[in-house]
Amino acid sequence: MEAVDLRKSFGPTPVLRGVSLQLRPGEVLALMGLNGAGKSTLMNILCGAIRPDAGSLRVCGRELVMRGPADAHGAGLAMVHQELQLAPEMTIAENIFLGREPVRRGLIDRRAMNAAARDLLARLGVSRAPSERVGSLSIGERQLVEIAKALATGARVLILDEPTAALSAAEADTLLNLVAGLRAEGAAFIFTSHRLDEVLAVASHILVLRDGRVVRDAPAGEVSRAELIRDMAGREIAEPDARGDRRDLAVPGGEVRLEISDLARRGSGPRPKLEGVALRLHAGEVLGLAGLMGSGRTELLEVVAGVAGRDWSGDMRLRGGRYRPRDPRDAIAAGMAYVTEDRKATGLVLGGSIAGNIALGSLDRLSRLGWVSGGGEAKLAEEMMRRLSVRATGPGQCVGELSGGNQQKVVMAKWLARRPDLLLLDEPTRGVDVGAKSAFYGLLEELSAAGVATLLASSDWPELLALSHRILVLRDGRPTALFGRGEANAEILLDYASAGGPVQPAFESREAA
Known part of the structure; x- marks a missing residue:
């Protein structure tokens, strides 16, 4: 051929x-x-x-x-x-x-x-x-x-x-x-x-x-x-300038917002989806998750977001207290927001309006005696559309008619309207244009400055390197390395993420197990 x-x-x-x-x-x-x-x-x-x-x-x-x-x-x-x-x-x-x-x-x-x-x-x-x-x-x-x-x-x-x-x-x-x-x-x-x-x-x-x-x-x-x-x-991608040299990218020393120890999640086959995962996430920190397909990044976010139900073992602590979500409702009530990898399948109601989609994450705050306030829904949508610069004819426009970047902004708006303490992001800029990415970078910096803790999974490693305070590398459901700001580049991440690649000494016993 x-x-x-x-x-x-x-x-x-x-x-x-x-x-x-x-x-x-x-x-x-x-x-x-x-x-x-x-x-x-x-x-x-x-x-x-x-x-x-x-x-x-x-x-x-x-x-x-x-x-x-x-x-x-x-x-x-x-x-x-x-x-x-x-x-x-x-x-x-x-x-x-x-x-x-x-x-x-x-x-x-x-x-x-x-x-x-x-x-x-x-x-x-x-x-x-x-x-x-x-x-x-x-x-x-x-x-x-x-x-x-x-x-x-x-x-x-x-x-x-x-x-x-x-x-x-x-x-x-x-x-x-x-x-x-x-x-x-x-x-x-x-x-x-x-x-x-x-x-x-x-x-x-x-x-x-x-x-x-x-x-x-x-x-x-x-x-x-x-x-x-x-x-x-080796592709040359300009690093996001939202951070530039304007802020200290050392790990914030504030409250430990989320702590995970010895987390495991079984798969349907012989391989575990996750095994021996541990991390600490501070208020205001962006902790990046690097890995290739099947590495366990999405599976980890699903456990934290309650999507996995009780299908996991180990220990999770949120603000120092024991945390075992039964479903996404528990995670939302605990102050979490989860932006999934596939906005069309799991992030949006494509046939619904912008206002209706943004309100989905805040129905408990917009309703009384089981009735949603139409005026409150429209007011919330207009406020979030201004904040995230959503380009549309108005809150009543169908979400399915928007560009990919504006759809992603609506997903973000839905969760930011709840003012979360912990943000879980799975491929948040996949399929969006440069302008939408730039807006996202600025938004993430703003949230981090306000103390929001973020777990960021992304296949765009130059982006991950630029936005993260630290990066945890996963391979086949297990951690292989943890890097601070400036300690890795895309080639190093790819080496630690690939089968047969190296493992940092701190993770060798878990890899062997």
Whole structure:
């Protein structure tokens, strides 16, 4: 397969800026880059899910016009998406052969379908029966079913997007051995993973994207781990000037707002979501959480925000008192605000008005005898819209009509209206423009000066380095390092966050455990 000068923009924002690649039989091309580099867009173009604005694709020397995924399948291309695309109420075999069921005398031949599925599962080391419902499987087992589904198409080019993120070490080894076996048969792979040790072990060629451009295209044997980290993290992004030199970024010495000891949270598979996590967060401090996909950043925020319920162990203390939230209501009552990673799915009611969304976090203060004060709701919305410079026609405008940056401001406004003591932020600037980011930086500085404590999870590490007093690095649910202001850069964070990377002595015993 060959891609030539692929370009793609979403609105005014260019995402791919002239990307070219070649993939030969038996090759494993590792597609690398930090979040926002353009990897997902490129893979979606190659599998027919997105059409490029410019550029061309050739398979076996023939130009291919991608009108949809069916064209990709017809050309022998298949993709295993990071977000699993399975029907949980159907059986394993039904999912693997969905839309391509073997037929005999006009009816689905279930015996043949189950036998073929059983062979595919055996290759992947899955002992489940083909007749079992997918909904009964662990996340790791579902990932392997998704891979079996791609193999069943007979594709000669397989695009694997974070295929081992949900797998145990044994499951990942089985998958990588399968990749090696299929390579020997002439299959080719595009493989993306945040686990650098896996990449360097399996890849024959490495392509690194940064800001939508190719910055490295070389045989894997010519690229060291240090060079790969530098290529991925080396983009130049101006640090936020909201802090500049105008304030002391030493850790505030005030009240310990939140203290966590030996926190653990079990997953559905063999790996824990969190294990041995400990931290102290002071009033006015911004404590950054750095980590790659599956590191446990979101899981940690969910525990603190009460989203995880009682599905955790360890000790949490809020302002010195024992803290065990049963649900988000307990966290909100305790003075917390949680801005989730996905504003569209869990942060906003897209069909509702701006005023209605902002009021959602303060209904207890705006209602009397079960009735919400319309005047109070409008007044609160107007006040918060002015404070956060939300650009809209008015409080009554539908939130779904706003730009991404203004939607994010509405999410922030909803929680800031409660005047929280502790702010939990998960990817707060993902998908927003530079102007909205600048406004957020200034707001975070204002809140910090007022004594609000903040846990900030972000994949934008230059941003994390600029905004945080300290940064805790997580890897596979465990802490690996804690850095003060000026003690780390993006390359160091990436090294400590990647599988096979170093662990600070203070965390070595927890890592071994």
